[in-house]
Amino acid sequence: MADVLEDKRTATRFRILAEIADRQPAVSQGEIADAVGVTSQAVSEYTRGLVEDGLVEKEGRSRYRVTKEGVDWLLQSATDVRRFADHVTDDILGNVGEDAAIARTDIEAGTTVSLSLEDGLLHATPNDEGPATGIATTDAESGEDVGVTEFEGIIDLEPGRVTVYQVPPVRSGGSRTVDGGSLAAACEDAPVLAATGVEAVVALRSAGIEPDTTFAPGEVAAEAAERGLNVVIVATADSVGRVTDALRDVGVAYEVANLD
Structure with missing residues (x-):
């Protein structure tokens, strides 16, 4: 379970700090x-503790501000809660719920189907021979x-690889320093291609390549890799840290490489 949910006091502390922020x-x-559903006296006591721990600073009467340490604790705790929620949704409720798959052949409701992932999407075949099976409901x-x-x-799945290629920021030459041939070769046959940063997008377009997405590339890559897809991310050097942080947060392996 997420640490912030292990006891009521820590959970209340998290909620109060979030409300202050x-x-x-x-x-x-x-x-x-x-x-939060507690008394004003309780809020006062929790706030005093947050100040003592350096997570909140008092600026005057009824004026408080969350410190950098407080923001870091909130972010880490929120990440833990999100992971636990994903576990409940995907691993627990998913086992007793209903999901959708693409039928490989005609299927009748009530048929046992084997399940597999292809191009990141769940597919169903009417037999009971696969390592993962289910019952068709439609x-x-x-x-x-x-x-x-x-x-x-369990679906037999090898996680995809994520490779991040860096493009210099505009102050260091930007897209003009990128060899289009090398970039095209790096992106060739990538099932998922993401880009972040103007310089990276321009470099790709100059090479005649349009990325699949230019938004939240780290999160997109993490989900795709978990579904067995290889991902290439082209990122302006200034954006690489944000991309890799998103990948590390969910435990997805990646490689940062330079274009030849």
Whole structure:
């Protein structure tokens, strides 16, 4: 379980710090008490503890501001909560819920199907021979979406690789310093191609390549890699840290490389 949810006091501390961050610098302890469901006295005691621990600084009467250490703690705690929520949604509820797959052939409701991932999407075949199986809940023709429940087994899946190529920022020459041939070769046959930073997007377009996405490349790459897809990210050097942080947060392996 996420550390912040292990006991009521830590969970309340997390919620109060989040409310302070949302309302700073003018903080009404009464409003926070109503939002969190505790007394104003409890908010005062928690706030005093947050100040003592260096997570909040007091700027005056009813004026507080979350410190850098407080922001870091909030971010880490929020990440832990998100991971736990994903575990509940994907691993626990997913086992008793219903998901959709693409039917490889015609399927009748009630049929046992084997499940596999192809191009990052779940596919169903009417047999019980795969390492992962389920029961079709709807009729479907080949190529249609079919409901599947009562999942058993584990889909045999090798995580995809993520490679991040750096493009210099404009102050260091930007896209003009990138060899289009090398860039095209690096991106060739990449199932998923993401870019971040103007210089990276321009370099790709100059090479005649349009990225699949220019938004949240780290998060996109992490999800794609977890579904077995290889990903190439072309990033302006200034943006590489944000990309790799997103990959590290979910434990996805990656390589940062330079274009030849």
